[in-house]
Amino acid sequence: MKLPIIRLVLIVLSMGLFIGCAQQPRNVQLSENFWQNKNQKIAIASFKAPKPQVRTVGAQGLLDLAVNTTMNSGMNTFLKRTDLTWYKEINSSFANRLKEHTIKTSVLPQEFEHDKKSRELLLSQVEADKVLTLELRAIGARREYYSIIPKGAPEAFCVLVGELIDPKDKKVWWHHEVVIVQPVQGAWDQGPNYPNFTNALNVAVNEAKQEILDSFFSGK
């Protein structure tokens, strides 16, 4: 009699644990203490940009995924030509704004890989009081599917994550994730150059860039 109750309790407990796992890291606001320390040195690092592509989301099997990828090949070819200069320049935007607040800043010249090992290596070798990392997690288009049926038009998509970490104790001082999903105004299927989609992608990129800067410098 007791055994099923214990089993039930364990199931409920483990479900609670899994719920915790599925949650995304919350955005962490930068505290005022950060701005008061004028002697600290900040190193800005960025990670390699992902390949711009069409992300298919929704209920799809392996075969559906293969079909949808083939159907999106034209747009994927176009997305390969996406200009990512802005991502390389975002470091200097942060550096200039930090210097305006008389905080010593250096930009690390190399781009790091996305894996955990590179992240740990960066934190262990960097000679700074805090590390500001900027990571473009996704760029391109996002389209919802059910099997091989698109549920709507593709939308411009950009995910940018910023984090400020103390390399000594790994404390996260600031974390902000920007997710921009920008619908295309007018017709989207205008290959090979997709002008309306390009406009939407430009809006998504500009909004992501502005939001990440506004979040870090919020209240300044």
Next chain:
Amino acid sequence: MKKIQIFLLIFGFGLMMGCGKPVMPPLKYDEPIDFEVKKNAYLNWEFGKQYSGKVQSYDNCHNNSAGLIGVLLVSAISSIDHANNPSRYTVSYGKAEQAIFMTSLRDILRKNHVFKQVELITDLASLTKKDVLVNVFFKTARVTSLGGGQTITLSVEMIVTTNGKAPFKRTYLVKSDAQGFSPSFQDQQIDVSNRLLGKIIAGLQEWHNTINLRSK
């Protein structure tokens, strides 16, 4: 006869409830505000870029179990409905919410006697040099819809000017993060507005401290 009237009234209310989206209620601020500026203040609201989000429609919620033909049918019906009633499927933090935010800010500043007098203003020419102008510019008001839920992000620039002194400029970014099981869109609107309200009032206090330091 009276019963029919009551029935019609209830029926009418029922019909109207489906028509409009609920409007955000006026905001409350219970924290103490302990600074005072002996000047008249004018609040000027500027409207910037607005990006709407999508509401999860019936087909998105339910057609995953409808089978291929079912999905095709529901999608076709849904796309017609989307084209005919676009406002039903979009949510935003628009002019109505921003206007409620500005009037709430005015009322809170009045209630706490922060300024001698507080008014919303549209004509800047009528201001005198002694007055305080608080310009609130909603640079971006964005609703992002992902995974069935919505997040509201507001990027707001506040500029306070008075007596020909250098303007006090601050930018605030706030994001909704309403707690609870499946918070409604209105909960998100209230949550993000309260966050912004707290920042704006803290900003005004910082401005007040700054001008006090300068004058000493």
